[in-house]
Amino acid sequence: MTDHASFSPSRPVPLCQTHHWDIEADAVIVGFGAAGGACAIEAARAGARVILLDVASAYGGASALSGGEIYMGGGGGTPIQRAFGFEDSTEDMYQYLLASTGPNADAAKVRLYADNSLEHYRWLTAQGVEYKTSYVAERCVEPLTDDCLIWSGSEEAWPFAQLARPAPRGHCPKYVGLGGGRHIMDVLARHVAAAGVDVRYNARALALVADHNREVHGVVARIGGEIRFVRAHRAVVLCAGGFIMNRDMVRRHAPHLLRARYPLGTVDDGSGIRLGMSVGGSTINMAEGFTTLPWYPPGSLVKGIFINERGQRFINEDVYHGRVAASALCQGGERIWLLADQSIYEAGQMHAAVGIEIGSAGDTWEEVERELGLPRQALLDTVELYNRHAAQGEDPLFHKSAKWLKPLIEPPYIALDCRIDHCSYSAFTLGGLDTLPTGEVLDEDGAIVPGLFAAGRTACGLPRWGAGYSSGTSLGDATFFGRQAGRRLATTRR
Amino acid sequence: MTDHASFSPSRPVPLCQTHHWDIEADAVIVGFGAAGGACAIEAARAGARVILLDVASAYGGASALSGGEIYMGGGGGTPIQRAFGFEDSTEDMYQYLLASTGPNADAAKVRLYADNSLEHYRWLTAQGVEYKTSYVAERCVEPLTDDCLIWSGSEEAWPFAQLARPAPRGHCPKYVGLGGGRHIMDVLARHVAAAGVDVRYNARALALVADHNREVHGVVARIGGEIRFVRAHRAVVLCAGGFIMNRDMVRRHAPHLLRARYPLGTVDDGSGIRLGMSVGGSTINMAEGFTTLPWYPPGSLVKGIFINERGQRFINEDVYHGRVAASALCQGGERIWLLADQSIYEAGQMHAAVGIEIGSAGDTWEEVERELGLPRQALLDTVELYNRHAAQGEDPLFHKSAKWLKPLIEPPYIALDCRIDHCSYSAFTLGGLDTLPTGEVLDEDGAIVPGLFAAGRTACGLPRWGAGYSSGTSLGDATFFGRQAGRRLATTRR
Numbered sequence: 001m002t003d004h005a006s007f008s009p010s011r012p013v014p015l016c017q018t019h020h021w022d023i024e025a026d027a028v029i030v031g032f033g034a035a036g037g038a039c040a041i042e043a044a045r046a047g048a049r050v051i052l053l054d055v056a057s058a059y060g061g062a063s064a065l066s067g068g069e070i071y072m073g074g075g076g077g078t079p080i081q082r083a084f085g086f087e088d089s090t091e092d093m094y095q096y097l098l099a100s101t102g103p104n105a106d107a108a109k110v111r112l113y114a115d116n117s118l119e120h121y122r123w124l125t126a127q128g129v130e131y132k133t134s135y136v137a138e139r140c141v142e143p144l145t146d147d148c149l150i151w152s153g154s155e156e157a158w159p160f161a162q163l164a165r166p167a168p169r170g171h172c173p174k175y176v177g178l179g180g181g182r183h184i185m186d187v188l189a190r191h192v193a194a195a196g197v198d199v200r201y202n203a204r205a206l207a208l209v210a211d212h213n214r215e216v217h218g219v220v221a222r223i224g225g226e227i228r229f230v231r232a233h234r235a236v237v238l239c240a241g242g243f244i245m246n247r248d249m250v251r252r253h254a255p256h257l258l259r260a261r262y263p264l265g266t267v268d269d270g271s272g273i274r275l276g277m278s279v280g281g282s283t284i285n286m287a288e289g290f291t292t293l294p295w296y297p298p299g300s301l302v303k304g305i306f307i308n309e310r311g312q313r314f315i316n317e318d319v320y321h322g323r324v325a326a327s328a329l330c331q332g333g334e335r336i337w338l339l340a341d342q343s344i345y346e347a348g349q350m351h352a353a354v355g356i357e358i359g360s361a362g363d364t365w366e367e368v369e370r371e372l373g374l375p376r377q378a379l380l381d382t383v384e385l386y387n388r389h390a391a392q393g394e395d396p397l398f399h400k401s402a403k404w405l406k407p408l409i410e411p412p413y414i415a416l417d418c419r420i421d422h423c424s425y426s427a428f429t430l431g432g433l434d435t436l437p438t439g440e441v442l443d444e445d446g447a448i449v450p451g452l453f454a455a456g457r458t459a460c461g462l463p464r465w466g467a468g469y470s471s472g473t474s475l476g477d478a479t480f481f482g483r484q485a486g487r488r489l490a491t492t493r494r
Numbered sequence: 495m496t497d498h499a500s501f502s503p504s505r506p507v508p509l510c511q512t513h514h515w516d517i518e519a520d521a522v523i524v525g526f527g528a529a530g531g532a533c534a535i536e537a538a539r540a541g542a543r544v545i546l547l548d549v550a551s552a553y554g555g556a557s558a559l560s561g562g563e564i565y566m567g568g569g570g571g572t573p574i575q576r577a578f579g580f581e582d583s584t585e586d587m588y589q590y591l592l593a594s595t596g597p598n599a600d601a602a603k604v605r606l607y608a609d610n611s612l613e614h615y616r617w618l619t620a621q622g623v624e625y626k627t628s629y630v631a632e633r634c635v636e637p638l639t640d641d642c643l644i645w646s647g648s649e650e651a652w653p654f655a656q657l658a659r660p661a662p663r664g665h666c667p668k669y670v671g672l673g674g675g676r677h678i679m680d681v682l683a684r685h686v687a688a689a690g691v692d693v694r695y696n697a698r699a700l701a702l703v704a705d706h707n708r709e710v711h712g713v714v715a716r717i718g719g720e721i722r723f724v725r726a727h728r729a730v731v732l733c734a735g736g737f738i739m740n741r742d743m744v745r746r747h748a749p750h751l752l753r754a755r756y757p758l759g760t761v762d763d764g765s766g767i768r769l770g771m772s773v774g775g776s777t778i779n780m781a782e783g784f785t786t787l788p789w790y791p792p793g794s795l796v797k798g799i800f801i802n803e804r805g806q807r808f809i810n811e812d813v814y815h816g817r818v819a820a821s822a823l824c825q826g827g828e829r830i831w832l833l834a835d836q837s838i839y840e841a842g843q844m845h846a847a848v849g850i851e852i853g854s855a856g857d858t859w860e861e862v863e864r865e866l867g868l869p870r871q872a873l874l875d876t877v878e879l880y881n882r883h884a885a886q887g888e889d890p891l892f893h894k895s896a897k898w899l900k901p902l903i904e905p906p907y908i909a910l911d912c913r914i915d916h917c918s919y920s921a922f923t924l925g926g927l928d929t930l931p932t933g934e935v936l937d938e939d940g941a942i943v944p945g946l947f948a949a950g951r952t953a954c955g956l957p958r959w960g961a962g963y964s965s966g967t968s969l970g971d972a973t974f975f976g977r978q979a980g981r982r983l984a985t986t987r988r
Contacts, residue, residue: 010938103749252778255597284746287781310891375890381875396869444504
């Protein structure tokens, strides 16, 4: 068992064939992104000896590339929410998350997350995550400034606004520019080091070590080129990201995500999920993914209307950008346009980067319709129906909120080309190992796989539905449930 | 290991803990539907000793409840196709199946199936499956007569007609009434008996027996109330159906199928798939399912138009009924109507049974629009746009073929209520174990799990996409790939 070509994440090494251990710890955590980092801190502080492996030569994973937003609120509001008059309730946060995490929502996870969101806020700030007391009222994907509070979901939009009182819950760290996830990871890494966690980079988990009953006892890893048997006295925790970079797995489990050309990930090769499956861990929700195209800001474009290649509207445009993209990807055909008139048109911050271009401009909507090659009257009917209702402050078809309704009647008229086969629609996966809120991995019978935990995108966590995604729920899930796993495993005894 | 409460399909029994075998055979087949029956016949004829277990007290499974259509053609046409002038080519059949089995199509399986479809026809008829030399030109779900050849997919409709020359390929057995699958199963069962297969009913496979390397050596089964260790010298073949009856598995893997209220299955509890997973078998396409609502016949209704609750059309109505249902289920909202005028309206054969009712009738479309509570002008615009183009024999939005286009201008006007939350939309699953065309089950690395085969809906076979399904592909897949597995395992040696 020393030829590492023979190891596969999908084949556990039998404990009875494991004759020595090179390294021993209470917990072996695979992956040093936000989930692995948060887990390591809590486990180590609770007295566990922790080894943290990452395949890269530095910490961060996809978390460090993210905007760093964390979805938080409830309980009367975080200090930032309260400073701007948002007295957010836990029940509103719970109801919003339950609805927006979709038909496969995990009510127990949503409940735990909402109930403890303020505690999580306090924990993050106590570690040193900085939040400026500021609020961005305008539509944005993430602020380029160091501002904090944003509307990062569809809280104010139909049907969610009807289910729960809206509040902005996206908390962006005090970090100038895109990529505030770097700040979150730097903070976590400082505490990982301070807590005495044994961090090993260039360390790939090749296979789990398990006994007959599929209880997990450790990991075989290649660390700095050497095969090492790493014993976990209490648990192995899989925090190795999702599978968006493993195109074969995407093809087999979530083929529609291949239409989004830009995968959001670093390693995310599915090996964490495969390691869990190898000992009977059950996977759920594997076909789901987050997809998006950052078509706003500017917020004025929310007053525009999206149409498909039949000239039909398909969404209330005041929802989160990812919900628009999820719906666009379901329309059939590649062509999607955002229609605007002169009064609302502005070039978007990210448009050039993601390939959104002006597809047509005309003095009349007839001209635009013709130029786009749409069937005669298809676009015209759509615009006329929209304009007629918008003039009365109504959108009976899709229920866009009145503040975003305005007839599109000021030429020139513009169709922004958001073609699926041309623009950089991005995606990451939302399926993974089935876990308890405490992080234990479950098998197909719903029983705990002894000695195995998972968190972050290796698990199927809080966010489960591309069409209902809110920014900050994936990183929020990773840090929050990473912490739960760390605390839980520290109390585990074999 | 005699307390059967301790067995789980998700936990293999270690070979090293298996101290005796109660029954021995070359092949142990789990499930006596079409796949298991066809597999048993071929394996036994090739010299293998075969034991065939079924949990029920009779053969049949979901296959016996089906219409019995088998999708066949190519090679110049089956005798029935040729008798009516359809000189079907293998390449046309291949291209149609490749497109209609969707983004996750398995080209190797499609190729093998198309190339050998005439051989499969000859095999079936040689066993005694009877086909009347008759052709039903009218739209139907399955004939109530003993007629044979039907259009059982979307061959003549956009976009499929543009990709392959259309031909009817649904072959229904000579059987009067619904449920011709019974005839197919009776024929297979006669040959299973004649080939000397040891059939055991009331026999539930509880777990696989596997060694350290997850090679499969047999099955633990409860047969007539007794726990029996059944050794498979060559292979275990899982033909135990899909998982539509296991609502927990559906919730975890294909939650959108829960919207279809009527599950099509018998056992179909996912245990076959779980048995395969327990030894590392990879599952694919688990979120996909077939869904339908039999809204035709009468074919005249194909001249109607479907609208969603925003009054928008969403499909070319000349596609297969299941493709319409798949699209209806994606529209958002529960309300779906089929609009017809006096000239094309007729009550459908199955309408009462599935809950399709007249939702509104009026002398003008305005009246219907109002009665349905649709936003003013939404339905009217849709009907006017459709009528204007239909009068010219065109459907630029959805490309319904000219033969089905006719302006809806003869009052009274009717909206047939096809509400998702009221009608009996039916469903079965299309995800399962990843297999080679020869039936061997693959693990996550794409390697064969030694000693394990799967066929029928326990495997992810030919049909993989609800939105492209054609009747006769599931039973066609089960019989055809069941045969491949039987032939292959008979040549396997350990």
